[in-house]
Structures are given as C-alpha cells and as structure tokens.
Amino acid sequence: MIHLDKSKVDSLKKTLFQRSTGIGMVLILIILGLRANLFFAPANLMDVLKQGSILTMIALGLTAVLIGGGFDMGAGALVQLTANIAAGIILAGFNPMISLAVGLGIGLLVGVFNAFLVTMIGIPSFVATLGTMFVLQGMTTMFNGGQALTIKFQPGFSFLGQGRLGPVPVIFVIVIVICTLLHLFFKHTRTGLRMYATGENPAAAVLRGINTKKYLIISYCLSGAILGITGVLQCSYTYGASAVTSGMDFLIQALSAAYLGSTFSKTGELSVVGTVISGMFIAALSNALIINGISNQQIAGILGLILILSISLTVINKREIGQVTIF
Amino acid sequence: MNALTENRTESRKRVFRFVSTYGAIIGMISILILFQLIDNRFMRPSNLIGVLNSSSILIVMSIAMMVVMSVRGIDLSVAQVADASGVIAAMMIINKQPVWLAIAAAIGFGLLIGLVNGLLMSYLGIPAIIGTLGMMFVIRSVELTLTNGAQPQILFTLPPKLTSGFFKIGQGSIGPVPMLIVICFVIALIMYLVKDRSILGRHMDAVQGNVRTSFLSSVSIRKVFGAAFVISGLLASFAGIMLVSRSGNAVPRGVETYLTDCFVAVYIGTLVSKGRKFNLIGTVIGALFVGLLSNFFTLQSLGAASKNIFNGVFIITAVTLGTIRQKRKS
Numbered sequence: 252m253i254h255l256d257k258s259k260v261d262s263l264k265k266t267l268f269q270r271s272t273g274i275g276m277v278l279i280l281i282i283l284g285l286r287a288n289l290f291f292a293p294a295n296l297m298d299v300l301k302q303g304s305i306l307t308m309i310a311l312g313l314t315a316v317l318i319g320g321g322f323d324m325g326a327g328a329l330v331q332l333t334a335n336i337a338a339g340i341i342l343a344g345f346n347p348m349i350s351l352a353v354g355l356g357i358g359l360l361v362g363v364f365n366a367f368l369v370t371m372i373g374i375p376s377f378v379a380t381l382g383t384m385f386v387l388q389g390m391t392t393m394f395n396g397g398q399a400l401t402i403k404f405q406p407g408f409s410f411l412g413q414g415r416l417g418p419v420p421v422i423f424v425i426v427i428v429i430c431t432l433l434h435l436f437f438k439h440t441r442t443g444l445r446m447y448a449t450g451e452n453p454a455a456a457v458l459r460g461i462n463t464k465k466y467l468i469i470s471y472c473l474s475g476a477i478l479g480i481t482g483v484l485q486c487s488y489t490y491g492a493s494a495v496t497s498g499m500d501f502l503i504q505a506l507s508a509a510y511l512g513s514t515f516s517k518t519g520e521l522s523v524v525g526t527v528i529s530g531m532f533i534a535a536l537s538n539a540l541i542i543n544g545i546s547n548q549q550i551a552g553i554l555g556l557i558l559i560l561s562i563s564l565t566v567i568n569k570r571e572i573g574q575v576t577i578f
Numbered sequence: 579m580n581a582l583t584e585n586r587t588e589s590r591k592r593v594f595r596f597v598s599t600y601g602a603i604i605g606m607i608s609i610l611i612l613f614q615l616i617d618n619r620f621m622r623p624s625n626l627i628g629v630l631n632s633s634s635i636l637i638v639m640s641i642a643m644m645v646v647m648s649v650r651g652i653d654l655s656v657a658q659v660a661d662a663s664g665v666i667a668a669m670m671i672i673n674k675q676p677v678w679l680a681i682a683a684a685i686g687f688g689l690l691i692g693l694v695n696g697l698l699m700s701y702l703g704i705p706a707i708i709g710t711l712g713m714m715f716v717i718r719s720v721e722l723t724l725t726n727g728a729q730p731q732i733l734f735t736l737p738p739k740l741t742s743g744f745f746k747i748g749q750g751s752i753g754p755v756p757m758l759i760v761i762c763f764v765i766a767l768i769m770y771l772v773k774d775r776s777i778l779g780r781h782m783d784a785v786q787g788n789v790r791t792s793f794l795s796s797v798s799i800r801k802v803f804g805a806a807f808v809i810s811g812l813l814a815s816f817a818g819i820m821l822v823s824r825s826g827n828a829v830p831r832g833v834e835t836y837l838t839d840c841f842v843a844v845y846i847g848t849l850v851s852k853g854r855k856f857n858l859i860g861t862v863i864g865a866l867f868v869g870l871l872s873n874f875f876t877l878q879s880l881g882a883a884s885k886n887i888f889n890g891v892f893i894i895t896a897v898t899l900g901t902i903r904q905k906r907k908s
Binding site: 324368372373374375377378379381382383384385386387388389390392393397499503506507510546547548549550551552553554555556558559562563566567 | 654698702703704705707708709711712713714715716717718719720722723727834837838841842845881882883884885886887888889890891892893894897898901902
C-alpha cells in the first residue's frame with residue numbers, strides 16, 4: 252500500500268492553488284488546441300505572438316504606472332496619438348526612424364505632464380489622466396482630421412512590426428527585451444523596489460523615508476516612454492493608424508492583462524512578467540477560440556469570466572471588501 | 579464682527595472662503611455666459627430645453643456612477659448595462675411583447691447585474707475595478723450575441739400600436755415639460771432623498787468617510803457596498819430605457835462613450851461640495867455642464883477634436899483650482 256505523506260500532499264495542494272492561474276491558462280489553451288489542432292501549428296503560434304505583442308506592450312506601460320500606485324486613463328489615447336504622428340511623419344517623407352524618437356519624446360512629455368499634475372498639484376491620478384486622455388484624443392483628431400492614415404511598406408520600419416528574426420516575430424522579441432529590462436528594473440534595483448513600495452502602501456513608504464513623489468514621477472515617465480514607442484510600433488504593425496481615437500478598447504484590454512497578471516502572485520501584486528504572460532494568453536485565447544469556431548462576439552465575455560474567476564481565486568482567502576484605492 | 583468693523587485680513591479671508599466654496603460654480607457660470615456671448619442661440623429656452631432633454635440620460639447614469647463612487651467603489655459597467663437594457667427592451671418590443679413587459683425585463687436585467695456586481699465586489703471581495711471590468715466584457719458579449727453581432731434594433735419603423743406606449747417615455751411630454759426631464763427629475767429627487775435622508779444614505783456617507791470606524795459602529799459595510807452596486811445597475815437600466823425610447827432604436831455599444839462623460843460629471847460634482855466629496859447635486863450640475871458644453875460645440879460646428887481638448891483642459895484646470903484651494907485652506 253502506498254503511504255502518502257500528508258505534509259507533502261498539503262504542500263502540493265498549496266502549490267497547485269497558488270499556481271492555479273498559470274495552470275488554468277495552460278489547461279484552457281491545451282483543451283482548445285486539442286479540439287482544433289490548427290492552433291498548435293508553428294505558423295499559427297508565431298502569429299499569436301505577433302498579435303498579442305502590441306496589447307502586451309500597452310499593458311506593460313500601464314503596469315509600470317500601476318506598480319507605482321498611479322493610474323492612467325489616457326494610455327490608449329497616447330498610443331493612438333503617437334501611432335498617428337508616426338504615420339504622419341512617414342507620409343510626409345521623413346526617415347521613419349525619426350518617428351521612433353518622436354514617439355518616445357511625446358510619450359515622455361505626456362508622462363512628465365501627468366506626473367506634474369498628480370504629484371505637484373495633487374490631483375487624483377484618475378481625474379488627471381482622464382483630462383489628459385481628452386486632450387490627447389482631441390490632438391489626435393486634429394492631427395489626422397478624422398481619417399485613417401495608411402503607410403506603404405517601409406523596409407526598415409515595417410521590419411519592426413511585421414518582420415521576423417528566424418521564425419520569431421521581431422515585435423515579440425521587442426516585447427521580451429522590454430519585459431526583461433523592466434523586470435530587472437522593478438525587482439532587482441533599488442529604484443524599482445521602492446516604486447513597488449510606493450504603490451503598495453504609500454503611507455508606510457513615507458514612514459520608511461521613501462520619496463514617494465519622486466518614484467511616482469519616474470513611474471509616469473517610464474510608462475509614457477513605453478506607451479509612446481508602442482504607438483510607433485503599432486503604426487508599423489498595422490501599416491498606419493486607425494481613425495478611432497478613443498483608445499478605450501486598448502485601455503480596458505491592457506487593464507485586463509495587467510490585473511490578470513496580478514493573479515500570479517499570492518498577494519495580488521502586479522508584475523511585468525505576469526502582465527506579459529497574461530497579454531500573450533489573451534491573444535492566444537482569442538486565436539484559439541476563433542479557430543474553434545467560437546464567434547468573435549463571445550470572446551470578450553469569456554475573457555471577462557476568466558478575469559473574474561482568476562481574481563476570485565486570489566481573493567477568496569482574503570475576502571475583503573473590494574474597494575478601489577485608485578483615486 | 580461684521581463687514582463694517584472687520585479689518586482687511588478678515589475681510590480677505592471671508593472673500594477667500596466664499597470663492598473657495600462657490601468658485602467652481604462661478605467658473606462654470608462664467609464659461610456659460612462666455613458661450614452665450616459667442617453664440618446667442620445658446621441660452622435660448624428652446625435650446626436649453628433640448629439640452630436638458632438629452633442630458634437627462636447622462637444625468638441618470640452619472641448618478642449611478644456617483645452612488646458607487648461615494649462608497650469608495652467604481653462601476654465600469656454602468657454604460658454597458660444601460661446599453662444592454664436598452665437593447666433588451668427594444669428586442670422585446672420588436673418581438674411583439676407588451677411594452678410593460680419589455681420595460682420590466684430591462685429593469686430586471688439592470689437589477690440582476692447590480693446584484694451580481696454587489697455579490698462579487700462586496701461579498702467575494704473582488705476589487706471593484708477588476709470585477710466591473712470583467713462584468714462589462716461579459717455583458718458586452720451577451721449583448722453582441724443577442725443582437726447577432728451588433729445589429730441595431732430599430733423601433734421607429736414598427737407600427738405605432740406596438741411602440742407608442744414605449745415612445746411616450748422618451749418623446750412624450752407632460753404639459754410643456756418633456757417626459758424625459760420629468761423622469762430624470764423624479765429619479766434625481768428620489769436618489770437625493772435616499773442619499774441625504776435615508777439610513778442607507780447615512781451609512782454610505784459613513785463608509786465614504788472612514789470604513790474602519792463605520793465597521794466599528796456596526797454599519798453593515800458589505801450590505802452598503804453591495805447596495806450601491808444594485809442601485810447603480812438599476813439606474814443604469816433606467817438610463818438605457820430612456821435613451822432607446824428617445825432615439826427610437828437601440829444601437830448596441832452605442833452607449834459606451836457615455837462612460838467617460840460620467841466620470842467627468844461625477845468629478846465636476848465633487849468641486850461643488852465643500853469637502854470635495856461625491857455628491858448628488860454636484861453630479862447633476864456636472865452632467866448638465868457636460869451636456870451644455872457638447873451643445874455649444876455642436877452649435878458652433880466645432881468638431882470632436884476641439885470639444886475633447888476643451889473637455890480635457892477644463893477638467894484639469896477645474897480640479898487643479900479646486901485642489902489648490904482645498905490645500906491652501908488646510
């Protein structure tokens with residue numbers, strides 16, 4: 252008779268529970284993939300990586316702000332703005348690589364502006380970025396006159412969005428690089444860890460002697476820079492910029508990825524790695540569902556259910572009231 | 579100490595206090611007067627009644643958002659619930675159901691979502707922003723599936739026998755006053771009484787102030803927090819019905835743009851209150867202001883670009899001034 256050591260079983264149960272989100276994700280994808288083998292085809296998997304990259308990058312930018320304890324309603328709008336400006340620069344005949352620098356610059360500017368509003372003036376981050384969002388939306392419409400801007404294939408530039416390094420899409424490589432850098436920054440440098448502290452518990456951070464204002468400013472600037480570049484990459488990926496300026500769809504998808512990523516940690520802590528995994532999972536899920544013949548319409552709902560379920564699992568042991576502290 | 583005998587510092591303080599409290603309203607009125615000077619069609623009664631009419635929907639939705647925010651929550655699903663309620667009501671009428679049943683179904687849907695939200699956030703403990711985000715996705719999918727991919731549910735081509743009762747809500751009037759304004763007024767009044775005079779309202783104020791203290795004072799935090807979501811779902815369904823009744827058709831996902839306007843309205847509302855708290859009258863004023871703003875830009879044929887920029891600059895400036903004043907006071 253096999254004698255099962257109780258403590259080993261318990262710790263196995265605990266590990267399973269802690270890793271439940273990850274296990275769940277893998278299981279879902281495997282089940283869906285088995286039902287439609289096309290999902291596992293290498294070409295398809297590479298496509299998934301490409302499709303999920305822009306969303307993941309926006310989510311990364313958003314995660315950077317969320318870790319610092321702020322919020323950014325204007326994330327999607329900023330991406331749309333830099334996408335449009337990049338398209339405009341290319342259409343005007345300038346070297347496409349300039350658009351990267353311009354996108355970065357605009358992103359940083361917006362980040363600084365947001366940081367100024369939130370830290371120097373003291374407006375709640377929700378309202379400040381709401382206002383910024385409106386301004387950015389207006390600027391985008393003014394720039395593109397309500398039209399979609401499409402660009403032709405540009406050898407160096409389009410390589411970023413659509414090219415491949417071997418079998419792997421370049422844009423996915425960019426995501427991995429940025430994710431690695433951010434992970435090292437947040438988890439292995441003093442600045443990054445202090446940013447975590449500022450976000451988790453500002454009061455305690457202040458008592459500990461951390462200059463929360465400085466770290467909030469850094470988080471907004473970092474996020475702005477990432478989002479600015481993402482817009483340019485989006486322009487490369489979709490051969491231009493769409494006429495839709497709201498970017499709300501970007502924002503809520505990025506939020507889902509970020510919060511889904513937070514379920515990987517026992518304490519519901521946000522992390523860049525979690526965000527990347529979740530972002531890719533969302534793309535993979537959409538892809539797998541479509542291949543399985545489930546209509547586009549239901550994808551959002553399934554994502555919502557997964558989000559709610561995952562958060563429930565994280566939260567169910569704590570059972571606090573789900574208040575929001577973003578204001 | 580009266581105005582005759584006080585010295586300069588005291589009188590400066592008095593003026594400062596006055597400006598602090600009423601500054602936001604003064605600012606908004608100044609902007610409206612400026613609009614009138616630029617375009618004298620703005621303040622014409624017919625125009626104002628039109629604005630009031632169309633803002634009624636935003637007012638109801640903003641009140642819904644405010645109720646949840648006033649207990650330290652957030653409800654990203656209000657616009658989606660309104661959207662779906664309108665679609666449900668429209669679909670039922672198209673399927674030849676009696677008007678009262680269609681309305682009841684829509685309201686029932688709003689209540690159901692409100693209950694689910696309340697259970698998820700309050701009793702399960704899911705952070706409000708994530709939970710309502712997830713619910714928003716779920717409702718969106720339900721809507722799209724029901725309407726077979728966002729097909730607008732058109733009511734105004736149906737025979738009047740089916741729709742006339744329904745259209746009375748959005749297009750009828752009591753005497754000279756449009757029905758929408760009456761409904762909106764009644765809802766606002768009831769919600770004001772709930773928030774200001776009822777026990778639930780007091781408990782909500784308590785939770786807004788200090789959760790721990792309310793808990794120790796035996797306020798049932800879970801019930802209050804959950805109730806806020808139920809109210810929000812209910813009000814959102816009202817807004818959806820009002821919108822569909824007014825426009826004669828239900829375009830799925832058409833209400834989603836109202837979400838950001840709701841936030842604007844609620845936050846402008848906080849500027850009106852002394853402690854920068856969420857309050858009903860302020861929210862109504864805020865929603866009206868958003869409506870008037872939109873109206874002015876339409877009158878002047880200025881596109882969405884200028885409107886958005888103005889919106890953004892206004893919010894930032896208004897909240898900045900409000901926050902600075904608050905800080906200087908303390």
